[in-house]
Amino acid sequence: MSAVGVGRGRVKRPTRRALPWAVLVVVVAVSLVVGASGRSGRETNAQRSAAIDAHIKCPSCDGLSVADSSAAIAVAIRQDVAQRVRNGQSDADIEEYLVSRYGQGILLRPPTRGATSLVWVVPGIAVIGGLIGLGVFFWRRRRVESLDVAEADRLVVARALAESRAGGP
Amino acid sequence: VALVVVLATRPTYGATEVWSPLLGQQAPSIHSVTLTGETYDLSQDRGRWVVLNFFASWCAPCQQEQADLVAFAYRHQAIGDAALVSVVFNDSNSAALAYQRQTGATWSTLSDPGSRIALAFGVRGQPETFLVSPSGRVVAHIDGAMSTAFLDAQLTRAEAAGS
Numbered sequence: 001m002s003a004v005g006v007g008r009g010r011v012k013r014p015t016r017r018a019l020p021w022a023v024l025v026v027v028v029a030v031s032l033v034v035g036a037s038g039r040s041g042r043e044t045n046a047q048r049s050a051a052i053d054a055h056i057k058c059p060s061c062d063g064l065s066v067a068d069s070s071a072a073i074a075v076a077i078r079q080d081v082a083q084r085v086r087n088g089q090s091d092a093d094i095e096e097y098l099v100s101r102y103g104q105g106i107l108l109r110p111p112t113r114g115a116t117s118l119v120w121v122v123p124g125i126a127v128i129g130g131l132i133g134l135g136v137f138f139w140r141r142r143r144v145e146s147l148d149v150a151e152a153d154r155l156v157v158a159r160a161l162a163e164s165r166a167g168g169p
Numbered sequence: 170v171a172l173v174v175v176l177a178t179r180p181t182y183g184a185t186e187v188w189s190p191l192l193g194q195q196a197p198s199i200h201s202v203t204l205t206g207e208t209y210d211l212s213q214d215r216g217r218w219v220v221l222n223f224f225a226s227w228c229a230p231c232q233q234e235q236a237d238l239v240a241f242a243y244r245h246q247a248i249g250d251a252a253l254v255s256v257v258f259n260d261s262n263s264a265a266l267a268y269q270r271q272t273g274a275t276w277s278t279l280s281d282p283g284s285r286i287a288l289a290f291g292v293r294g295q296p297e298t299f300l301v302s303p304s305g306r307v308v309a310h311i312d313g314a315m316s317t318a319f320l321d322a323q324l325t326r327a328e329a330a331g332s
Binding site (some may be wrong): 059060072073075076078080099100101102107126 | 188189191194287288289290291
């Protein structure tokens with residue numbers, strides 16, 4: 001006799017069960033894309049400067065951005081960033097200049113280039129790996145549920161169920 | 170007892186060498202004006218060592234190292250191998266000038282509006298000091314109050330390394 005006692009009629013149709021998951025995946029993907037696209041529209045110089053300041057660490061403070069610090073060097077960096085923005089330098093150029101003076105530690109947001117890019121890549125790989133793992137898990141479970149059960153086994157189970165109902169309380 | 174008294178009354182200096190991306194690189198250019206109105210260009214000191222010291226008159230560690238800097242400056246001015254250059258950081262020019270005069274600091278002290286020189290050297294606070302080689306390269310970045318002995322040791326080591 002097979003160890004599996006699940007009847008074919010109790011297995012739901014895969015497409016109906018997959019629908020909520022598909023919706024969830026679409027919602028998460030759209031949220032990630034919208035979130036990652038960042039600032040939208042045309043920014044003023046002041047908005048650009050403020051956004052850069054928020055990602056530059058105050059060199060003489062503990063864990064504060066230059067935007068949040070009143071230290072002399074933080075004030076100087078804010079003025080320098082504003083001047084560079086007015087001069088038309090890109091965010092990357094400004095960050096690169098500060099890194100050339102203070103090192104990578106000046107950036108509160110790890111750069112997306114070089115070895116530090118692993119900080120961004122590894123979580124993505126972990127999420128994709130996790131999703132694949134979940135998919136494999138559910139796929140294997142569904143495969144077990146969908147196994148063909150021998151007619152003789154089905155009869156044995158049906159008989160046992162009938163007997164238990166007849167003799168039950 | 171005398172030794173204990175001498176040790177206990179000696180000033181404690183907190184100078185440490187710290188990393189900077191500028192180490193081994195050509196020093197950022199400096200074109201500025203001294204507190205007494207002369208123009209100053211870092212390139213005019215090519216051929217001798219430059220001790221570039223960022224300071225504020227109100228800062229306690231800066232006051233602590235000042236007598237040592239004065240001693241270092243006068244000794245090396247006589248030899249002609251090294252120059253001391255100060256940069257006002259996080260202080261007013263008038264307070265810095267009064268302080269330099271009062272402490273006998275007669276070397277070039279640069280005004281730094283907008284802390285442009287400080288930013289170019291990646292200064293975090295005060296006192297901070299950079300040792301610039303005769304060829305114009307940054308060879309040491311020192312954080313905290315320095316003694317004359319510490320500064321001389323830095324200079325000797327850099328000279329031995331042939332910077």
